[in-house]
Amino acid sequence: MPEEATIVQSDQLISADTANAVSILHLYKSFGNNHVLIDFNLAIKKGESVVVLGKSGSGKSVLIKCIIGLLKPDKGTIAVFGKNVSEIKEEELDKLRAKVGFLFQSNALYDSMTVRENLEFPLRRHWIKVSQVEVNKMVLEALDDVGLAHTVDMMPVELSGGMRKRIALARTLILKPEIILYDEPTTGLDPITGKEIIDLMNDIQEKYNTTSLIISHDMNCVRMTSDRVVILVEGKCYANDTWDRLQQNKDPKVKQFFE
């Protein structure tokens, strides 16, 4: 593979702005003297499934927290559906967040609430006016999607790790998001459960035609979910290509992920 093919031409990618679900341009983020992201560029088209691959501590989580507005970038712009996340007002950000699902690495299920209340929470909080009947229907539908309709009145602590991950996914799905951000979806799960989650992710992708940004270092997951893989090295978008082509890549920094 010629090296220039793997290097991102970011400006070209972002040119078709409206077609992109997410476009990130010249993103800088540092914590003290630790420069996590240095001039990072990335564009994700609608319906696309992109995996960001990187070593732990390379700033993958920081990246998606910037996209959802949990962290403020030092420099650069992040546009989600053409709206600059770091500049819009709080209410608008909330509206935008309703269209973006986020699956947390640690699930982030609310311990003090039942599964039902967990799923209802985003529905109620986003000022969506729906009747209780509709809410119940949506909750059951989302739980059905992950195959856990029977757990509706259980507490999160009563569930296994894989079940919790699926409930968390159901909570992400309930608002029918157009973009889903997955933060290490298979970490901490056994391979079989991990496989189930990956299948689920693919099902959702197909069913709702969502745009996905997946952060992972689990190569199985990367292989099975990605349309495109972005490799994050030293705060930069080092490589950007399909799984198959990157696997062939001779670059040592790329190669180390495939060994």
Added chain:
Amino acid sequence: MVLPAEIRSFLSEAGELSRFTGRFFSQAFRPRYELYEFTRQCYLIGYSSLPLIGLTSFIMGLVLTMQLRPSMVDYGVESELPSIVGIAIVREIGPVISALIFAGKIGSSIGAELGSMKVTEQIDAMEVSGTNPFKYLVVTRVFAATLMLPVLIILGDTISLYGSFLGVNIRGTTSSHLFWTQVIDSLAFSDVLPAFIKTYFFGFAVGIIGCYKGYNSSKGTEGVGRSANSAVVVASVMVFVIDLLAVQITDLLGLN
């Protein structure tokens, strides 16, 4: 100027806590108001603490009376026992003991709860779900603690005085009518009001410190334990500091 590391960390902690308090006030009085969550926290923080506070207050009143009796008998003022115990409980012992118990129960539970929410990204999840976690978690809890502790202390004082009534009657006989008349007679507004007002500050201190420690919990389960622990310690110390300030202010205002 180079300061020892401990002093610097103490100062930065104090600064962070002040900033956190400032953030509380800037957020507390702007919509949206989390009324349902506030009510729920009032129930959890206030109502659920009543058995504990009630028990400790009752024992305190009883023991204080029994401990004071021998000296009172020595001075031949046994009949003044209700007045003295009444003043001691209403002015100082009731508020401070209850606030310390409250700091132990509520400070640690808030610290641990918010700490574990922080560590398991629940706070982030709330923010993503269109909720201002500071308003939803911190403002409601601080308000609930501020408003519930005075109620708890008033009830605790009452229970404590009842314990004292039983204590008086272990070795003597005083009708409940006489007991309450003596207690009320010995009290003035200047005894009750400063003691009552300072309980709001106790509650606020316990709430804000618990939230601060939990909200800034470091990663890992150890961090959660540490924030719960230091929330109790700092809140208890703050209760005493506020008590000291309160007595000086009432002194300055000439209410003592």
Added chain:
Amino acid sequence: MPRKKINTIKLGAFVLTGLLALVLLLYMIGKNQNLFGSTYVLKARFENIQGLVAGNNVRYAGIQTGTVKVINIVDDTTIEIVMLIEKRMLKIIRKNAVVSIGTDGFVGNKVVNISPARQRSDIAQEGDILLSKKSVATDDMLQLLSKTNTDISVIAAELKTTVQRINQSDALWSLLNDKSIPQNIRLAVANIRSATDKANNTVASFQAVASDIQQGKGSVGTLLKDTVFAANLNEAILKIKSVGGQADSLLYEINTMVAGIKEDKDNGNGTLHALFKDSGIVIKLNASLDNIQRGTDGFNQNMEALKHNFLFRGFFKKKAKQQEKENKLKNTASQ
């Protein structure tokens, strides 16, 4: 959601109970301080209020009836206290009731006592100024006691010298021991009395005559011309004079007699001397002196006991110190 409902009910009950307890407590205290309910105002003026403060209790004949609302300084010697009195006393307290400041118990708070007067008077109205009585303060008490003490010591000293003088006076003793003297004196006094009685009678008859003169003019001339009557009158007056003279001489005689007795005693002869040799009398005399001594001792002991009373200890210590100081001064002066 049923769970939520139960929570709210419990929470409501909890908060309301707490607030009720607070309100009840404040109400009871307020009622005690007469901040609520109907009251009226009475005033009294004092020179010194002895540390009374607003909020102290006011009692009428020992019954709790109100509190001191405020204390105003009217001028440099007058302080006015304004009292809130319960309305039920409106039919009871009269204008001539007397207000004084006292202490609740021995070391308790100051209280204002209103005592009824014996005389009838109108009922006191809102804002009336009642009479005030200067109450006994401990300071005043001690000062008075100190004055009494010095008085007693002066009296004791004088008593001592008197007793000594009596002891030393031989004349008095001899006089006391002579049994005939009192008899003579008694006789003489009786004589004087009868003489005076007679003179009185004479004067009375004289007065009657004078009134007769005033009543009837006819007889006056004859009376005045009657020389026998005049001579009689003269004689009577002379007699009165002589009785006076006799009394004089009697006194003189007593005097000379006492002098004689003295001489007798001094020279060692006569009955008196013998009497003085009688040891029984001396013993009796001694006993009576002892009695006096004992009386003084008793007084001394009383004073000593007073000294040891803790309340007055300080006072007497001060006194002892003063004494010492004076003694020292005297010593240095004599040196």
